[in-house]
Amino acid sequence: MTIFNPPHPGEILREDVLHALNMKVAVLARHLGYGREHLSRVLHGRAPISPDLALRLERAGIGRARTWLAVQTDYDLWHLERREQPAIERLIAAV
Known part of the structure; x- marks a missing residue:
């Protein structure tokens, strides 16, 4: 399943978590x-x-660390895949 322009994980944290907790940035920080x-x-x-x-965030009960990092990685990879990349030849042929 291809993700279309995934949100930055910070946006998820801001819009979903902070809003649900009714908390200001300074208080969470x-x-x-x-x-x-x-x-x-x-x-x-x-x-x-x-x-x-x-x-x-995990220690505060706001999701799991691995989940936050996975969302960040998905976001980063999605954006990297859309940038011009150098031509790199495969070292090993597909099996």
């Missing part, structure tokens, strides 16, 4: 022991969810 400015960059899609942030 303080709770996670994370910088408010950096968390804001993640929430607005200008920075990726790092393994550190993913683990902090």
